[in-house]
Amino acid sequence: MSMLATIGQVAHFAVGLTGNPLTIIGLVPIFAAGLAFLRYVAVDPESHPVNVRHVRREYDFIVVGGGSAGAVVASRLSEIANWTVLLLEAGGDENEISDIPAMSGYTQMSEFDWMYQTSPPGDSPYCLAMIGDRCNWPRGKVLGGSSVLNAMIYIRGNKHDYDQWERQGNRGWSYQDVLPYFLKSEDNRNPYLSKTKYHQTGGYLTVQESPWRTPLSIAFLQAGKELGYDIRDCNGEKQTGFMLSQGTLRRGSRCSTSKAFLRPVRMRNNLHVAMYSQATKVMINPKTKTAYGVKFVRNNHPQTVRARREVILSAGAIGSPHLLMLSGVGEKNHLQSFQIPVLSDLKVGYNLQDHIGLGGLTFIIDDPITFTKSRYQTFAVAMEYIVNEKGPLTSLGGVEGLAFVNTKYAPKSGDWPDVQFHFAPSSINSDGEQVKKITGLRDSVYNTIYKPLRNAETWTILPLLLRPKSSGWIKLKSKDPSVYPDINPNYFTHREDIQTLTEGIRIALNVSNSQAFQKFNSRPHRIPFPKCRQYDFDTDDYWECSLRHFTFTIYHPTSTCKMGPVEDPDAVVDPRLKVHGIKNLRVIDASIMPNIVSGNTNAPTIMIGEKGADMIKEDWGIKIR
Ligand SMILES: Cc1cc2nc3c(=O)[nH]c(=O)nc-3n(C[C@H](O)[C@H](O)[C@H](O)COP(=O)(O)OP(=O)(O)OC[C@H]3O[C@@H](n4cnc5c(N)ncnc54)[C@H](O)[C@@H]3O)c2cc1C
Ligand SMILES: *[C@@H]1O[C@H](CO)[C@@H](O)[C@H](O)[C@H]1NC(C)=O
Ligand SMILES: *[C@@H]1O[C@H](CO)[C@@H](O)[C@H](O)[C@H]1NC(C)=O
Numbered sequence: 001m002s003m004l005a006t007i008g009q010v011a012h013f014a015v016g017l018t019g020n021p022l023t024i025i026g027l028v029p030i031f032a033a034g035l036a037f038l039r040y041v042a043v044d045p046e047s048h049p050v051n052v053r054h055v056r057r058e059y060d061f062i063v064v065g066g067g068s069a070g071a072v073v074a075s076r077l078s079e080i081a082n083w084t085v086l087l088l089e090a091g092g093d094e095n096e097i098s099d100i101p102a103m104s105g106y107t108q109m110s111e112f113d114w115m116y117q118t119s120p121p122g123d124s125p126y127c128l129a130m131i132g133d134r135c136n137w138p139r140g141k142v143l144g145g146s147s148v149l150n151a152m153i154y155i156r157g158n159k160h161d162y163d164q165w166e167r168q169g170n171r172g173w174s175y176q177d178v179l180p181y182f183l184k185s186e187d188n189r190n191p192y193l194s195k196t197k198y199h200q201t202g203g204y205l206t207v208q209e210s211p212w213r214t215p216l217s218i219a220f221l222q223a224g225k226e227l228g229y230d231i232r233d234c235n236g237e238k239q240t241g242f243m244l245s246q247g248t249l250r251r252g253s254r255c256s257t258s259k260a261f262l263r264p265v266r267m268r269n270n271l272h273v274a275m276y277s278q279a280t281k282v283m284i285n286p287k288t289k290t291a292y293g294v295k296f297v298r299n300n301h302p303q304t305v306r307a308r309r310e311v312i313l314s315a316g317a318i319g320s321p322h323l324l325m326l327s328g329v330g331e332k333n334h335l336q337s338f339q340i341p342v343l344s345d346l347k348v349g350y351n352l353q354d355h356i357g358l359g360g361l362t363f364i365i366d367d368p369i370t371f372t373k374s375r376y377q378t379f380a381v382a383m384e385y386i387v388n389e390k391g392p393l394t395s396l397g398g399v400e401g402l403a404f405v406n407t408k409y410a411p412k413s414g415d416w417p418d419v420q421f422h423f424a425p426s427s428i429n430s431d432g433e434q435v436k437k438i439t440g441l442r443d444s445v446y447n448t449i450y451k452p453l454r455n456a457e458t459w460t461i462l463p464l465l466l467r468p469k470s471s472g473w474i475k476l477k478s479k480d481p482s483v484y485p486d487i488n489p490n491y492f493t494h495r496e497d498i499q500t501l502t503e504g505i506r507i508a509l510n511v512s513n514s515q516a517f518q519k520f521n522s523r524p525h526r527i528p529f530p531k532c533r534q535y536d537f538d539t540d541d542y543w544e545c546s547l548r549h550f551t552f553t554i555y556h557p558t559s560t561c562k563m564g565p566v567e568d569p570d571a572v573v574d575p576r577l578k579v580h581g582i583k584n585l586r587v588i589d590a591s592i593m594p595n596i597v598s599g600n601t602n603a604p605t606i607m608i609g610e611k612g613a614d615m616i617k618e619d620w621g622i623k624i625r
Contacts, residue, residue: 063314065279072609156604162174168564170564231243352487354596359550360427361505371424459522556590
C-alpha cells in the first residue's frame with residue numbers, strides 16, 4: 001500500500017473518530033500518525049498479520065476472537081507445524097492512531113469498539129450521571145481485541161487470587177503454577193525489574209514503564225510513603241504499595257497482543273487469520289455433544305468451517321458467553337425461552353464481575369505541571385514521539401502511578417489489598433470533551449462540574465474496588481447473533497461494595513493532604529453532582545450518591561464462563577478450560593476467571609491464553625518443556 005494512501009486512511013480514521021479533527025483533536029495526531037508510519041516502515045521488521053483471502057473447509061483448531069487471549073492461543077498452537085489453525089476475528093487490524101499510548105481514549109466509540117452499553121439499572125442504581133443511566137462498555141473489535149483499546153497498564157493481580165482459584169478446586173491454577181506463564185510471555189525492558197525473579201526478558205510481550213512522566217508522579221510515590229506504604233514493584237513479591245505504572249509498551253508505542261504474538265508468526269503457513277469474520281454459532285453434534293465447527297459471517301457472507309480437533313472460544317467476557325448461549329450451551333429455561341435446543345445446561349453468563357470506582361474524583365493544584373491538551377498536543381511533542389520514541393505521547397493513557405491500599409475492611413491476614421488507585425495528572429476536563437464522550441456523561445453534569453475546570457491544573461485518583469461482592473449477568477435478548485445481549489452488572493447490590501469504596505476515597509483524600517501534594521497546594525474539587533447537593537462533602541451519603549452517579553468501570557468484565565470442577569454448580573468450564581458436557585470445546589479468555597483478579601485484567605488474560613494453549617498441547621500428547 002502506498003504511503004500516501006495510508007496517511008490518507010489515518011486521516012480518514014481520525015475524522016471518523018472525532019467528527020472533525022481540526023476542531024477536536026487538531027492535526028497534530030494525524031501528522032504524528034503519518035510519521036509514525038514512516039518510522040514503522042523504516043525500522044520495524046515486523047509487518048502486520050495477513051488477512052487470509054480464502055478460509056479452508058477444515059482446520060485442526062479454530063480460535064474465535066483474536067484479543068488478549070485469542071492472539072496468544074493462535075500463536076502458540078501454530079507452533080506445532082503439523083497443526084492447522086484458523087483465527088476468526090470480527091474486527092480488522094490496528095493502526096497508527098491506536099498505537100499512540102496517550103491517545104488510548106480515542107479508539108473508544110470508533111470502528112474498533114463494539115460499543116456495548118449496560119442495561120438501565122434496577123433497585124441498586126448506578127451510572128446515573130450518564131445518558132440513559134447506562135454505562136458504556138467499550139470492548140475491542142479489532143485484531144488484538146481490548147489490548148488495542150486498553151490503557152496498557154501491566155498488573156498481574158494478587159497471589160492470593162490464584163491460590164483461591166486453586167482452593168475452589170481448580171488444580172494447576174495456584175500462584176506458583178501461573179507465575180511461569182506470566183514470565184513466559186514477558187520481555188521486560190526495565191533492567192531494575194528484569195533482573196528480579198518476578199520478571200523476564202525474551203518473551204513476545206514487551207513490558208516497560210513509560211519513558212516520560214510529570215513531576216506529580218513522584219509526589220504520588222512520596223505521598224504513599226507518608227501514608228505508611230512501601231514503594232515497590234506491585235507485580236513482585238508483595239502487592240501492597242505504591243508504584244510507577246508498568247505497561248505493555250514497545251519502544252514508546254502500544255504493544256497489543258496482535259503486535260506481540262501474531263506479527264512475529266505471520267509467515268507461518270499453518271496459521272490463517274481471517275479478519276472481519278464474526279462467528280455466529282458453534283456447531284455441536286447434539287447426539288455426541290461434540291463441537292465440530294463454527295458458523296461465521298464474513299463481509300455479509302455466511303460460511304461454515306470445520307474443526308478436526310477443537311473449537312476454542314476467546315471472544316471475551318461478553319462474546320464467549322453470548323456465543324455459547326446461541327449454540328445451545330447455557331441455562332435451560334433461558335435458552336428454551338428463545339427456542340434454542342439445550343445441549344448442556346450450565347450457568348453461562350452469570351457471575352459477571354467488573355472493577356468499578358468513583359470517576360471524576362478531581363484535585364486542583366496551582367503549578368502548571370499537569371497533563372493538559374493544550375500543553376501536550378503540540379508539534380514538538382509529536383516529533384519527540386516519532387523521532388525519539390519518548391515524551392508525553394508515550395504516557396499510558398495518562399495513568400502514571402498505581403497503588404494497592406488497605407481499607408479498614410481489607411483482610412487482616414495481610415497483603416491482599418481491597419482498593420487500587422489509578423493516579424493521573426489530569427482529569428475529565430483535560431482532554432477537551434473526549435472523556436465526556438466515551439463515558440457518556442450528561443451535558444448537565446459535565447457543564448456543572450467539569451467545565452469550570454477548563455483552565456485549571458488538575459489531577460485524579462480513580463479508587464477502585466478490587467474484589468466486588470456484587471455480580472451480574474449477560475443474557476440473550478434475541479437468538480439473532482447480531483443483537484447485543486443484555487448486560488447487567490448489578491453494581492452495588494451489596495452494601496459492602498459502597499462502604500469499601502468510600503474508605504478508598506478517603507485514603508485518596510489523604511494522598512492529596514500529604515506534604516508531597518501540599519507542596520503544590522492540592523485540594524479536592526468540591527462541586528457536587530447536581531443530585532447530591534443535599535449531602536455534605538465527605539459524608540457517607542455524599543460518597544454513595546457520587547458513586548451511584550459517576551460509576552466508573554475500569555473496563556474489566558470477567559468471569560461469565562466460570563472455571564470450576566464438575567461439582568461446582570456455577571462452573572461452565574473445567575480446570576482444563578473444557579466446557580462441561582461438550583467435547584472438543586474450550587473457552588480461553590477473561591471469562592473463565594472464577595473470581596476477578598485483584599488488579600487490571602490484561603496480563604492475567606494473556607497468562608490464561610499461555611496456560612490454556614499448553615493444556616491443549618498436553619491433551620493432544622505434545623510434550624511441554
Ligand atoms: C478501554 C479499556 C481500557 C482497559 N485498560 C486496561 C489496562 O490498562 N490494563 C489492563 O490490564 N486491562 C485493561 N483493560 C482490560 C483488558 O484489556 C481486558 O480484560 C482484556 O483485553 C480481555 O481479553 P479477552 O481476550 O478476554 O477479550 P478481548 O481482548 O476483548 O478479545 C475478544 C476478541 O474477540 C472478538 N470477538 C468477539 N466476538 C466475536 C465473534 N462472535 N466472532 C469473532 N470474533 C469475536 C473481539 O472482536 C475481540 O477481538 C481495558 C479494557 C478496555 C476496553
Ligand atoms: C505431527 O508431528 C509429530 C512430531 O513432529 C508426530 O509425532 C505426529 O505424528 C504428527 N502428526 C500428524 C497428524 O502428522
Ligand atoms: C486520613 O488521615 C487522617 C489523619 O492522619 C487519619 O485520621 C484517617 O484515619 C485517614 N483516613 C483513612 C481512611 O486512612
